[in-house]
Amino acid sequence: MQVLSSRQAAATEASTSASRGIAPRAVQPAARRASVACSAASGNREVTLLDYGAGNVRSVRNAIKKLGYTIRDVEKPSDLATAEKLVFPGVGSFGQAMRILNQKGLTQPLKDYIASGRPFLGICLGLQLLFEGSEESGGCEGLAVIPGAVTQFDTKLGLPVPHIGWNNIAPTRPSDLLDGVGDRRVYYVHSYRATPSPANKDWVLATTQYGGEFVAAVNRGSVSAVQFHPEKSGATGLDILAGFLHPAQAVEERRAAAAAHAAAAPSGPKGLAKRVIACLDVRSNDQGDLVVTKGDQYDVREKSDSREVRNLGKPVELAARYFEEGADEVAFLNITGFRDCVMEDTPMLEVLKRASERVFVPLTVGGGIKALTDSSGRSFSAVEVAAEYFRSGADKVSIGSDAVDAAQAYYARGGKTDGSTAIEQISAVYGKQAVVISIDPRRVYVADPSAVPHATVRTAKPGPNGEQYCWWQCTVKGGREGRDIGAVELSKAVEALGAGEILLNCIDNDGVGKGFDLELVDAVSKAVTIPVIASSGAGCPQHFSEVFQNTGAAAALAAGIFHRREVGIDDVKRHLAQEQIPARL
Structure with missing residues (x-):
């Protein structure tokens, strides 16, 4: 049997798909194909989105639309009473989110919706706000739907915080939301997390490891929420969104996709990906x-x-x-x-x-x-x-x-x-x-580290005059102007x-x-x-x-x-x- 390299295989598939007028599978995974095919037979295709104006929810909107749904925004508290399927993509800090919900009179109507038995999906902060409170923002009360508090990752463990990147999920029980996804990686970006406990055991749907176990997803009845961002988790994330929007159609397709993924991708170490x-x-x-x-x-x-x-x-x-x-x-x-x-x-x-x-x-x-x-x-x-x-x-x-x-x-x-x-x-x-700092430094060699007030290292690449030490000077204006501050200090x-x-x-x-x-x-x-x-x-x-x-x-x-x-x-x-x-x- 001929074995193609990954790029050869991708090129072959793209060429074949293009000749048929369709997108390659990398662009159009099974769950998305299924969602479009079954749109006429799946009932109401409207999703209500609770966007309280605190950050980027455009990607959530685009993901929902890509799965074949229209979006109705919550413009006033009474809109929650008539919603049939609600997505709550929490963005920003815990305290800021709760202040906005309270100011707009949305807190109690949101609690009422969650208690009503209608489908609900919280994303990232939308999961954290379901808990009783958080250490973030100096301590703040949440919606108190789920027992427990949200706490900060322990930086003393030597792991970078925020927890940013692609990590594995470990489902704890079967569910429409995650069945067929397996332990594929999803995208996280957060500094605070909820942890499993006996009090919230019945809620926990999946966990992830990062300096210990934390809650990756919750579910009880029609209420679900995830700590990760499905709208930023590529094909896997879109499959998970499909599991919420149309579970009956999505699960079979996701199981096939998971099997194909397992067969195509070589196994490697679990945990937070580089x-x-x-x-x-x-x-x-x-x-x-x-x-x-x-x-x-x-x-x-x-x-x-x-x-x-x-x-x-x-x-x-x-x-x-x-x-x-x-x-x-x-x-x-x-x-x-x-x-x-x-x-x-x-x-x-x-x-x-x-x-x-x-x-x-x-x-x-x-x-x-x-x-x-x-x-x-x-x-x-x-x-x-x-x-x-x-x-x-x-x-x-x-x-x-x-x-x-x-x-x-x-x-x-x-x-x-x-x-x-x-x-x-x-x-x-x-x-x-949400804040990245871009640093543009250049190497400066010194013979004696005590001659400069900057953090230096002994270098394996000596300078032009044999200097054994260096530091990195930060620049501005596209590298055109140097400043008297080192990259370490900055x-x-x-x-x-x-x-x-x-x-x-x-x-x-x-x-x-x-x-x-x-x-x-x-x-x-x-x-x-x-x-x-x-x-x-x-x-x-x-x-x-x-x-x-x-x-x-x-x-x-x-x-x-x-x-x-x-x-x-x-x-x-x-x-x-x-x-x-x-x-x-």
Whole structure:
């Protein structure tokens, strides 16, 4: 029997499917095919969505629509009384969510709906709010539907917090919601969790391990909720949503899909997967078209006489391609600014809206996330700017140069927070997991570590004059301007200010293709408890395993090698599995 490589098989299937005028299975899994086929016979195809305006629910909307349903929004408390199927995608912090529900008069009508026996699905914070209370927001009462309290992950265990990424689920009993899914990985992003107890035993439907066991899903009667994000969990997540929306049709299809998945994907270590992220640098070219580009040491223009902006594709199409190829996340970095337009017409908002219709894994957007005044003269706070991106489909926002200013001000205040920075303000409303800090450092060699006030390491790559030590100077304005603060110090400061993740670039390695700066990644990942994404320098699958085996990186990001198809995302994933590194396949 002929055995095809993963990319050969995918190409063959895509070619065959295209000739028939249908999408490949990677884009159109069984549950979605079944949902469309049975739409005429499955009764009411309307879902009521409780969107209280705290974050990105566009992806939930797109996932529900993709499964063949229409959406009716809760606009007033009485809308809950007439809802027949309710989805509650909680986004943001526990205290903020409860305040909004109370202010809008939705708390008691929501409790009444849950008690009515009609189908209910809570997502992420929508699960946590069902419990009696949470440690988050200084302690806050919840809906008290399920016994127990929501508590923070223990950072003393040495695991990065927030818990971000793809982890296995372990169902505790049969259910329409999860039958046929097995222990496939789903996407999590949270700092707080509920834990199983004798009091809530009858509710717990599935658990996940991360520094101990926590509640992954609950169910009793018609009430279900999940801690993970099904709308961001790829085909698996869409299958789970189908299990809620039309369980009778979904279960058989999911069992077949699970069997196919088990047969096709090599087994590997369980637990939180190391993420492989595709990054798209987006800017306008000289003709005004929005393109994905890539530079060497941040120079994005061709080295030919034309000096045109390097064009590697269109952002939405490339993002969709990476989703289909198995990327765990997709990041858009706006490197133009788009300062000459009103806020609502910012091109990156449209990119996110369109991408979220086709990409069902997390989307991060960076560039311009700060307080600003648009071309119409209207001023927006950093939180308002972030809100526009979240509503357009972003799950996380990335802050770059402004984070350097925030960190330097933090140290100038004696290491104290004052609530004035975009990092603090956005994380207070949307949770720290929604804030990523992008750091752009370059290596500086020193002969004597005591000669500089920065954290240094003894390097295995001596400097030009034989220097044995180095530190990494942070830069702003796309690497054009250096600041007197090191990457380690910056990372500690932004964690204290409320950031949930660090995207760690390296100007020296960018575009070189000789691997990540392992010494830099190791130094920063040891200095903080939040997840670190390694970036800059990947040239082959082995570079990904090297950074995961030799540092505490939670994820690794690449751009050019994926854009130019020099390395496939599936090549990286299978190499990680062969090296016994947890990966989502």
